[in-house]
Amino acid sequence: MHEPSITIVSPEKTSLTQMGRDFFRYRDLLFLLIWREVSVRYKQTAVGIFWVVLQPMLSAIIFAVVFGLFVKLPSEGLPYLVFAYSGTIIWGLFAQGIDRASGSIVADEQLIKRVYFPRWIIPMASVGSTLIDFAICTLVLVVILLCYSIPLTWHLVFFLPAAILVFLLATALGLAIAALNAKYRDFRLLAAFGLQIFQFVSPVFYSFQNIANVRPDLLWLMYLNPMAGPIELFRLSVTGSSHFLMTGFATSLAVDLIVIVLCVRTFHTLEDDIVDTI
Amino acid sequence: MTSSTPSDFSGSILAEKLGKSYPMRLGVGSTQLKFNEVVTRQLARCFSPGQWGQKQGYFWALKDVSFEIHPGELIGLVGSNGSGKSTLLKVLAKVTKPTTGRAFLRGRVGSLLEVGTGFHPELTGFENIYLSGTILGMSRAEIAKNFDEIVAFSEIGPFLQIPIKRLSSGMAMRLAFSVAAHLNPDILLIDEALSVGDAGFQKKCIAKMQSFVASGATVLFVTHDIGLVNKWCKRVLLLDKGHLVEDGPALSVIPKYLQAANPVTTYRVQFEKNPLAEKTGLSLRELVVNSGEAVRHGLPFRVDVAFETLLPQQRLAFSIVLSSLDGTKLVSCDSDLPGEKISLEANRNYGISITMRRLDLSPGSYLLDVAFRQDDAISLDQRPGCVRVEVLPPEDDSYSPNLAASGTRPVFDWTLNPS
Numbered sequence: 001m002h003e004p005s006i007t008i009v010s011p012e013k014t015s016l017t018q019m020g021r022d023f024f025r026y027r028d029l030l031f032l033l034i035w036r037e038v039s040v041r042y043k044q045t046a047v048g049i050f051w052v053v054l055q056p057m058l059s060a061i062i063f064a065v066v067f068g069l070f071v072k073l074p075s076e077g078l079p080y081l082v083f084a085y086s087g088t089i090i091w092g093l094f095a096q097g098i099d100r101a102s103g104s105i106v107a108d109e110q111l112i113k114r115v116y117f118p119r120w121i122i123p124m125a126s127v128g129s130t131l132i133d134f135a136i137c138t139l140v141l142v143v144i145l146l147c148y149s150i151p152l153t154w155h156l157v158f159f160l161p162a163a164i165l166v167f168l169l170a171t172a173l174g175l176a177i178a179a180l181n182a183k184y185r186d187f188r189l190l191a192a193f194g195l196q197i198f199q200f201v202s203p204v205f206y207s208f209q210n211i212a213n214v215r216p217d218l219l220w221l222m223y224l225n226p227m228a229g230p231i232e233l234f235r236l237s238v239t240g241s242s243h244f245l246m247t248g249f250a251t252s253l254a255v256d257l258i259v260i261v262l263c264v265r266t267f268h269t270l271e272d273d274i275v276d277t278i
Numbered sequence: 279m280t281s282s283t284p285s286d287f288s289g290s291i292l293a294e295k296l297g298k299s300y301p302m303r304l305g306v307g308s309t310q311l312k313f314n315e316v317v318t319r320q321l322a323r324c325f326s327p328g329q330w331g332q333k334q335g336y337f338w339a340l341k342d343v344s345f346e347i348h349p350g351e352l353i354g355l356v357g358s359n360g361s362g363k364s365t366l367l368k369v370l371a372k373v374t375k376p377t378t379g380r381a382f383l384r385g386r387v388g389s390l391l392e393v394g395t396g397f398h399p400e401l402t403g404f405e406n407i408y409l410s411g412t413i414l415g416m417s418r419a420e421i422a423k424n425f426d427e428i429v430a431f432s433e434i435g436p437f438l439q440i441p442i443k444r445l446s447s448g449m450a451m452r453l454a455f456s457v458a459a460h461l462n463p464d465i466l467l468i469d470e471a472l473s474v475g476d477a478g479f480q481k482k483c484i485a486k487m488q489s490f491v492a493s494g495a496t497v498l499f500v501t502h503d504i505g506l507v508n509k510w511c512k513r514v515l516l517l518d519k520g521h522l523v524e525d526g527p528a529l530s531v532i533p534k535y536l537q538a539a540n541p542v543t544t545y546r547v548q549f550e551k552n553p554l555a556e557k558t559g560l561s562l563r564e565l566v567v568n569s570g571e572a573v574r575h576g577l578p579f580r581v582d583v584a585f586e587t588l589l590p591q592q593r594l595a596f597s598i599v600l601s602s603l604d605g606t607k608l609v610s611c612d613s614d615l616p617g618e619k620i621s622l623e624a625n626r627n628y629g630i631s632i633t634m635r636r637l638d639l640s641p642g643s644y645l646l647d648v649a650f651r652q653d654d655a656i657s658l659d660q661r662p663g664c665v666r667v668e669v670l671p672p673e674d675d676s677y678s679p680n681l682a683a684s685g686t687r688p689v690f691d692w693t694l695n696p697s
Contacts, residue, residue, distance in 0.1 A: 004385035004464055006283050009296075009369060011376050032412045036398060043400045043441075114391040115413055116372035275374045276300060 013272060014118070022118040029117055033125035037100070038132055052133045053140050056092050060085035063205040074209050076241045079148055082141075083235070087204035089137040090162065090234040094170045094227055095195045097127035101174025102181055102188045109278050119271050123178040127171045134163065145238065153240035162234035169226060169256055172263035179270040182278040202227045203235075209243060223248040226255045283382055290384050290465060290496040291347040291370065297378035297520075298340040298365050339365040341520040343379070347498065349464075352491045354507035354528065355500045356535050357517035359553075363500045366517065367391060367467045370498070385464025388415060392469065394454035399443035403434060403453055406442055410457045424460045431482070432456035447653055452479055459486045466490060468499035484510065502662045508532060508604055532604065545570045547665055558658040559589025559624065560650055567646065567665055575687070576672045579637040583648060584629045585659070587622050592652070594620040596630050599647040600639060600667065608639060608685050638686040641671045 014022075023030075042048045060081060067073045068080025075083035101123035105112065108122050138159075145152065173191075181187040202225055212219050222228055223245075229252025236244045284292070340362045347353060357363050369376045371389035396413035397406050407428055411421040421428075429435050432453040434445070442450045466487070487497055488510070501507060507514055507528055514531040516524035524531045545567045552561035564584040573579055581598050595614035601607045611632050613620065622628060644667045649660035 006287075006385075007372070007383040007387055008283070009372060009376060009381035009383070011378060028418055029412050032409060036401070036409055039405070040398060040400045110392075111396055111413065113368075113373060114395045115389055115415075117413070272375045 013268070016268065019118065019120070019268075026117055026121055030121050030125055030128065033121060034128040034132075037125060037129035041129070049136070052136050056085060056088040056137055057140070060088045063088075067205060073206055074213075076207050076209060076235070076239055076243045078150070078239055078241075082144055082148060082150065082238070083207070084205050085144065086141060086235050086238050087202075087231060089134060089141060090166060090231055091199060091202065091204045091227070092137065093130055093134040093163065094166050094230075095199065096133065097130045097167070097170030098174050098177065098191055098195060100126035100130060101170070102177040102191045104174075105178040105182045105274060106185065106188075106278065112275055112278070119179075119274055120175055120267065123174045124171055126178075127167065127174050130170070131167065141238070150238075155240035156237050158233050158237035162230050162237060165230045165233070165253075165256060166227070168260055169230070172260040172267075175267040176263035179267045179274055182270070182274045198225065198227065201225055203231050207243070208232070208245070208248070219245075219248065220251065223251040224255055226252060226259050228252045229256065287382055287384075289346045290349045290351070291345075291381065291498070293343055293345050293370070293379070293381040295379035296340055296343040296366070296369055296376050296381055297338060298362075298369055298374065299336040299338045299377045301336060338520050340369065340376070343517075343520075343522045345515060345522060345525055347496055349384075349494050349496055350491055351513060352487065352497045352511055353499070354511035354514045355498060355517065356502075356507060356514060356531075360519075361517040362520040363517055364391070364469055365520075367469050367498070367500060371467050383465055386415065386462075387465045387467065388458070388461040388463030389467040390414075390458045390461075390469065391467070393451050393458070395458075397442060397450065397454055400441055402441055403438045403445070406453065407457055410454060411460075414458060414461055415463070416461060420462075428456045428460050431459060447656055451656075455479070455483060459483060462490075462495075464495055466495060466497045466499075468497065470500050470502070502660075503605065506605075508606075549661060549664070552659040555588055555659070558656075560585060560587055560591060560594075560658040562648065562650070562659050562661060563627070565648060565661075565664065567667060572670055573637065573667055574670045574672050575637060575639065575641050576689075577637060578633050578635055580631060580633040581646070581648065582629060582631040584627065585650070586627045587624050590624045591620070591622040591658075594622060594658070595651055595653075596620070596632065597649050597651070598632055599649075600644045601647065601663070602685060603643055603645060605645075606685075608644070609634070636689065637669065638688045639669050640685055640687055641669050643668055 042051060045051065047054070061084075063084040064079075064081040067084070068075060073080075078086075104122045104126040105119065112119060112122070177187050177191045181191075201222065203222075208219065208222055208228070211222055229249040232244055232249060235241075343362075343366060355363050355366065365374075367389065368374045368391065370381055370383065371387065371391065373389070373391065394410075396410040398409060401409060407425065408418070408421055411428075412418065416424075429438060432449075432455070434449050434453055437445055437449065442453070445453075468487075484506075487499075491497055511528050513526065514524070514528045514535075515522060516531050516535050524534050547565045549562045549564060552558065555561040562583060562585045566582040567573065568580050569582065583596070595612055597610060597612040599607050599610040611634060613630070613632065645663040646665040646667050647660065647662040648664060649662075650658040651660075652658055
């Protein structure tokens with residue numbers, strides 16, 4: 001038997017290094033909560049897990065018809081369906097992650113009022129659960145690429161950093177919004193609305209090529225969007241296209257880092273008060 | 279300030295001047311302010327210079343609480359409603375941070391602040407054992423090791439693959455308790471969890487708790503059940519308005535608790551609103567003892583209760599219990615004993631009355647508990663010891679006080695047969 005550890009209860013804040021250690025200690029719980037979220041989500045549904053693919057596929061088809069067939073927008077040399085679908089699934093990882101995370105702490109109010117575990121686990125599990133949806137959608141993307149006989153290039157390596165970046169961004173924003181939402185339920189509604197707006201200024205269904213053609217002087221503005229860079233990086237892994245704009249990506253990446261730091265700090269500041277103000 | 283462990287800490291729990299305050303406007307029940315209310319309030323402040331710099335008030339749910347507990351102690355935490363018992367457990371369990379002070383807990387801490395923590399209604403019993411166990415702090419390997427024992431303890435084996443929303447609430451609760459009972463922590467914090475479940479299961483849980491304590495674990499539990507404390511706890515902590523006012527053997531603390539908590543003899547009580555009414559959908563309003571008449575041995579005894587429903591109620595039962603001042607339950611009446619359950623509409627006022635045809639209790643002082651519960655376990659509103667009932671001897675001199683050796687004296691016959 002080892003010497004039992006001593007738990008210290010004090011008004012001090014949990015340090016960030018402690019948060020790191022907790023991540024390792026509570027990994028079982030994190031995975032279990034991810035599993036809970038996934039298995040509960042599609043209980044008592046008729047087509048179950050097919051919803052995961054159905055949602056992005058349907059919206060991609062609609063946009064492919066409208067923008068690709070009718071308006072005939074350029075799509076970086078890809079069939080419009082592939083272009084729109086790839087944009088939708090990486091955007092879905094971001095938007096669904098934030099959407100599920102933002103209400104997560106409030107939904108588990110009973111839990112956090114009764115048992116201790118690091119609070120970040122709940123929003124992180126919500127975002128984590130979208131990784132599974134994302135993985136399934138990505139497999140379907142590969143199938144689509146094969147169907148269109150689009151060659152897979154070495155650019156595929158960019159898939160991973162793009163997904164990780166989006167995951168981190170969604171986790172950070174999800175943490176901050178979930179903690180804020182614990183006090184004022186307005187934040188969840190605000191997040192849902194904000195995501196809708198942001199989808200329109202992100203290169204999900206259309207390419208920034210269109211903007212570069214019309215107002216090249218305003219292109220930098222579009223890259224202040226934290227999702228602009230990651231989406232284009234993700235699409236680069238599919239297309240290997242020469243349309244990837246390095247300076248744009250760098251701008252977006254810088255914004256990402258700032259957002260992540262701010263959000264984690266916001267969560268850390270609010271963390272201890274969540275249980276008393278929820 | 280760094281929190282290093284004091285060198286002389288050899289016990290199981292050490293609390294040093296623990297305090298917890300809440301801003302007054304949030305209170306304990308947290309009446310949430312809307313965002314626009316905050317804004318208008320802040321604006322109003324700006325325009326009324328008299329209030330500038332005025333700090334908002336704080337409510338201390340816990341203040342300067344210090345104690346030390348040694349391994350192997352089974353300790354009861356008592357106090358009237360709002361005395362800070364639950365807050366103390368929440369602070370020790372790290373659910374909420376203290377505002378002041380520190381505490382040290384040696385070894386693994388298991389907290390059971392509510393039965394069924396972490397259960398999800400859509401998942402099966404099997405899945406919920408893993409979910410709840412992990413949330414309470416067990417590793418997957420430990421759950422797997424104890425799995426069969428947990429299932430056996432809960433007695434719901436055949437229903438393990440059914441979503442628990444389809445189980446009766448009593449069964450779900452048994453399963454939840456079984457998971458918690460197999461935590462095997464060094465320190466176990468329990469908040470009134472034992473008040474649920476049927477008597478047989480309760481006994482099983484107490485036996486389990488005792489085996490913990492026997493093996494050197496520490497148990498700190500909150501309860502209103504003085505009988506339980508008297509029977510099992512050698513040491514009792516008494517909280518009053520957030521302060522630790524008594525800490526000592528049950529025999530000396532319990533009378534002080536009863537003195538502080540017991541109402542004076544009265545025949546009519548107006549209840550404060552049930553703090554859990556939003557959730558349970560029921561709140562007692564008023565109680566009248568014996569229609570305002572003196573309570574006498576050998577005569578009928580009647581209790582009338584007025585209550586309101588906030589939600590529709592099903593399978594409801596009302597019960598009254600008379601206990602001695604040390605908490606031993608002596609007589610009880612349950613409205614569902616004839617097998618009838620009550621169903622009620624939401625948002626209405628009702629009255630219910632129970633009459634014992636003959637009160638057999640010997641003259642003396644007793645405490646009256648009234649409670650509404652659903653099925654056998656879920657308490658909707660309970661007011662333990664809300665009235666002190668003074669039982670008087672019958673008016674005709676048929677009662678001889680000299681012979682009042684036992685708590686009750688039933689109507690009886692006797693015969694003498696020459697052999």
